Amino acid sequence: MNGTNFFLAVNFIIALSFFVVFVVVSTRSRSRIAARWIAAGFAVAAFSTLFELMVAHTDLVKVSAVGAFASVLGGLQLLRVGIARLYGDRISLSGQVLFFAVWCGIDLMIYDLPRGTVAHAFTYQAPFAWLALSGAGSVFRSSRKLPVDWALAALLLLTAVHFVGKAALAVVVGAGETARDYVTTNYAIISQSATGVMVVTAGLMLLAVLVLEIMAEERSNSEQDALSKLLNRRGFENHVATLLRGAPTSPHSVIMCDLDHFKNINDTYGHHCGDAVIEALGELLRSRVPPSAVVGRLGGEEFAVFLPNIQLAAAVPLAEVLRASMASLSIPGLPAGFRATASFGVAALAKDQSLPDAMRDADRALYRAKADGRNCVRRAGPAPPALSIVSGEVR
CATH class of the missing domain: 1.20.1070 (Rhopdopsin 7-helix transmembrane proteins)
Structure with missing residues (x-):
């Protein structure tokens, strides 16, 4: 050869x-x-x-x-x-x-x-x-x-x-x-x-x-949650970390969201209806937040939104829009007059804070919203003068 x-x-x-x-x-x-x-x-x-x-x-x-x-x-x-x-x-x-x-x-x-x-x-x-x-x-x-x-x-x-x-x-x-x-x-x-x-x-x-x-x-x-089509916790944290590396000192905000009485929806109407509520909230969050935002389902009925380059003063009204939109949704499988609602907590991500710190602040504000009757928005930190908005109240 x-x-x-x-x-x-x-x-x-x-x-x-x-x-x-x-x-x-x-x-x-x-x-x-x-x-x-x-x-x-x-x-x-x-x-x-x-x-x-x-x-x-x-x-x-x-x-x-x-x-x-x-x-x-x-x-x-x-x-x-x-x-x-x-x-x-x-x-x-x-x-x-x-x-x-x-x-x-x-x-x-x-x-x-x-x-x-x-x-x-x-x-x-x-x-x-x-x-x-x-x-x-x-x-x-x-x-x-x-x-x-x-x-x-x-x-x-x-x-x-x-x-x-x-x-x-x-x-x-x-x-x-x-x-x-x-x-x-x-x-x-x-x-x-x-x-x-x-x-x-x-x-x-x-x-x-x-x-x-x-x-x-x-x-x-x-990194994706199959039901909501949003990022899961791992994906949410990874994507936010990538954004923070590019703009570590800019003003950012975090919104935490939790469906109200979600267990009762599953127990009363069935898990397929609970899944429909999760899907509806996922679609609502995807469609209403800015394109630059990172949205994730952290687990169960808990969701999070990271808003890069958006200050707390602008994030709170956005959370109220999300709350009102969710409260007005008609979800297939649920009774005609039934409306699933959600509570929201909003916090700023300060220059000296990590993402987990800001999420904890937003989570504490979310618990205040739950304690105050649900279906409302609360912001972290000292409460400003009360501002009444439709059925929700931002404090």
């Missing part, structure tokens, strides 16, 4: 290994369709190595040479579609079919040209370079701009340069007069080894994108 045959065999094993890996990853990824396109790309491209070996060791030289070109082209096109799906870029499948047919026809037209000529070398590599370049375009156009996405885009650009470089190298060092001659040239060894490196690098980079996506989704699921 000469050097070229060795690299062909290695590239075949690598491509099939990535095929298996991406199929497995597709079972866990939310981008499963993209992962399956990518897996198919590696599977199809793997057959190019078999065709290259057939060129060297069988009499089906022309058929095998065209098959090798078609396998690489088809594999790269499938990868291109997978990348477009992964990054939400629109791509025409019929256009890809036409692209494949046209370039396979062009390959047949240039087949009899000497391999080391400019006309053959650059025409042969042109569609591969274009597919890599357009794949980079899909990444650049996406709103996803994580470091791994930038790295993938850079790698795709490098891959495009790699194909152009292979064409230039074929002209400089020679790639043989015929397809069969190619396999015995030093250029073939360099080309196949470089291709192996690019295949591994591209496969690992795409795998990293998908694995990081899976990890982010798993983290999101672990």
